[in-house]
Amino acid sequence: MSETSCYILDNGAYTAKVGFSNSKSRIIPNCIMKAKSERRRPFIGSQLDECRDASGLFYILPFQKGFLVNWDTQKTVWDFIFSKECCPVNFNDTPLIITEPLFNFASIQEAMTEIFFEEYECQSLLRINATDLAEYNYRRTHKNDCTVVVDSGYSFTYIVPYINGKKYKDAIIRIDVGGKVLTNHLKEILSYRQLNVMDETYVINQVKEDSCFVSKDFFADMEIAKKKGPENAIVKDYVLPDYTSLRRGYLRDIVPPEEDLEQQTLRLNNERFSIPELLFHPSDVGIQQMGIPEAIMHSINSCPEEHTENLLANIVLYGGNTLFPGFRDRVYNDVRSLALDHFDVNIELPDNPITYAWEGGKYIFRDPEFYSFCMTKEEYEEEGKPLAFERFDI
Amino acid sequence: MTSRESGRVKDAERRKVLDDVARKRRARKAVEALEQDNFHEDPHADLVMSKKVPKFADSNEKPTRKKKSKSAEYYKMRFRKTFAQLVEEDASFRSKPPNYLSAQAPPSKFPERHFCAVCGFPSNYTCIPCGARYCSVKCLGTHLDTRCLKWTA
Numbered sequence: 001m002s003e004t005s006c007y008i009l010d011n012g013a014y015t016a017k018v019g020f021s022n023s024k025s026r027i028i029p030n031c032i033m034k035a036k037s038e039r040r041r042p043f044i045g046s047q048l049d050e051c052r053d054a055s056g057l058f059y060i061l062p063f064q065k066g067f068l069v070n071w072d073t074q075k076t077v078w079d080f081i082f083s084k085e086c087c088p089v090n091f092n093d094t095p096l097i098i099t100e101p102l103f104n105f106a107s108i109q110e111a112m113t114e115i116f117f118e119e120y121e122c123q124s125l126l127r128i129n130a131t132d133l134a135e136y137n138y139r140r141t142h143k144n145d146c147t148v149v150v151d152s153g154y155s156f157t158y159i160v161p162y163i164n165g166k167k168y169k170d171a172i173i174r175i176d177v178g179g180k181v182l183t184n185h186l187k188e189i190l191s192y193r194q195l196n197v198m199d200e201t202y203v204i205n206q207v208k209e210d211s212c213f214v215s216k217d218f219f220a221d222m223e224i225a226k227k228k229g230p231e232n233a234i235v236k237d238y239v240l241p242d243y244t245s246l247r248r249g250y251l252r253d254i255v256p257p258e259e260d261l262e263q264q265t266l267r268l269n270n271e272r273f274s275i276p277e278l279l280f281h282p283s284d285v286g287i288q289q290m291g292i293p294e295a296i297m298h299s300i301n302s303c304p305e306e307h308t309e310n311l312l313a314n315i316v317l318y319g320g321n322t323l324f325p326g327f328r329d330r331v332y333n334d335v336r337s338l339a340l341d342h343f344d345v346n347i348e349l350p351d352n353p354i355t356y357a358w359e360g361g362k363y364i365f366r367d368p369e370f371y372s373f374c375m376t377k378e379e380y381e382e383e384g385k386p387l388a389f390e391r392f393d394i
Numbered sequence: 395m396t397s398r399e400s401g402r403v404k405d406a407e408r409r410k411v412l413d414d415v416a417r418k419r420r421a422r423k424a425v426e427a428l429e430q431d432n433f434h435e436d437p438h439a440d441l442v443m444s445k446k447v448p449k450f451a452d453s454n455e456k457p458t459r460k461k462k463s464k465s466a467e468y469y470k471m472r473f474r475k476t477f478a479q480l481v482e483e484d485a486s487f488r489s490k491p492p493n494y495l496s497a498q499a500p501p502s503k504f505p506e507r508h509f510c511a512v513c514g515f516p517s518n519y520t521c522i523p524c525g526a527r528y529c530s531v532k533c534l535g536t537h538l539d540t541r542c543l544k545w546t547a
Binding site: 073076192226270 | 421424427428429430431432433434436437438441463464465466467469470472473474475476477480481483484487488492493494497498499500501502503504506507509512513514515516540541
């Protein structure tokens with residue numbers, strides 16, 4: 001029990017955040033990709049950096065609707081991640097922390113336990129929800145009793161209230177909108193309005209990341225977007241990558257036609273803010289669910305009343321979608337207007353929202369009780385999988 | 395007998411209006427499309443990979459692990475379950491809420507907002523045949539020419 005570092009794998013549906021607790025984390029695409037241009041080989045995880053032309057990229061993802069379903073894909077990606085090529089590890093002398101989605105299905109949990117003890121021969125294993133790690137990270141710096149964790153990822157957005165360090169399961173809410181829905185919706189409307197980009201998930205995901213923002217006043221921004229000429233501060237052109245001189249596209253101001261440099265561009269106007277708006281109003285695309293601020297309030301109101309004040313004062317956001325400019329402010333404004341006046345509302349967006357849960361893993365490893373959370377190989381061999389269900393509160 | 399009739403009446407009869415069921419089906423398909431990982435087919439689908447080709451890159455390394463690791467294919471077979479099966483299974487594993495299904499966000503209390511299916515700006519009108527939203531005569535024209543009843547789901 002004297003290991004100096006542990007291996008942390010925040011196994012997301014789109015990217016895996018991986019690394020040792022005494023160093024930095026790396027973000028690896030958790031998928032296998034095939035390119036049109038290179039027909040000889042698939043690209044596993046971060047091998048994508050070697051791909052010269054990422055147009056028409058085809059994704060093979062281990063996750064479906066946020067759950068690990070395609071084990072062959074996952075095994076291939078894990079083998080890559082644990083290999084010399086990526087982030088080598090010897091599980092014989094290194095404990096492993098791996099994250100799983102909330103309410104993970106029983107047979108997936110069993111499979112996780114089995115594959116890490118039998119295939120990868122882990123000595124100690126901690127399977128945990130990413131939100132638990134994020135909450136641990138938040139509580140470490142704020143010394144608070146109650147937290148609301150908002151995890152807005154690729155497959156969905158979860159709102160999880162914690163009371164005295166324990167998740168209050170009755171009030172957990174899942175919104176079935178995540179980064180994938182946003183990218184697909186952007187792809188759909190761009191293909192209808194301008195240029196067929198249905199095959200370009202990878203590129204359009206970058207368009208989304210580079211161009212979209214969360215509006216502070218949605219209908220006012222709609223009015224601005226309707227204007228013509230210099231009064232419209234929202235409309236921009238996105239220069240698409242051509243993979244000869246340009247590897248990643250960028251957003252630029254509109255130039256008069258005579259100055260145009262014959263690059264292929266997409267004109268983005270109300271798309272820039274109506275895409276992230278789906279996180280706040282899923283019903284805009286016919287998903288009849290609450291948006292994030294309303295769901296935060298609903299979740300807090302489902303908790304015992306004496307904790308309301310404490311929960312409202314400690315809301316933490318993380319996950320890829322929280323990177324949209326204006327995201328935190330919009331959540332704050334909306335929650336503020338929905339909450340009772342005499343409560344303080346506090347919303348924190350950490351500096352690196354993608355690796356926030358991973359960072360939490362670093363600190364949980366230093367917890368004096370860390371090994372009591374884990375399960376060892378001996379325990380697994382003696383008591384088998386039922387013990388894993390007892391020990392890990394997924 | 396049939397030579398004299400009103401053009402308007404004939405047009406109105408010919409105009410097909412989608413019923414509620416068809417509209418719901420279209421809406422459901424649109425939401426399902428948002429879940430897809432890829433729109434196109436596997437670009438390597440027509441490639442025939444030969445498994446017997448030796449991998450020269452690995453040949454210099456001696457296998458150091460005592461235990462032979464199982465192939466990805468093994469785990470695919472071992473844990474093969476579809477998403478629908480998993481959800482069904484969950485009903486017995488976690489029969490009482492909270493579980494995956496109960497955690498789903500309820501419908502919003504706020505009224506739905508409507509946007510033009512063509513240009514994305516707020517819309518006030520509904521297309522009579524298919525129920526799509528539009529904002530102006532211009533957009534209605536585009537809609538009728540491109541999507542209305544044509545994109546049959």
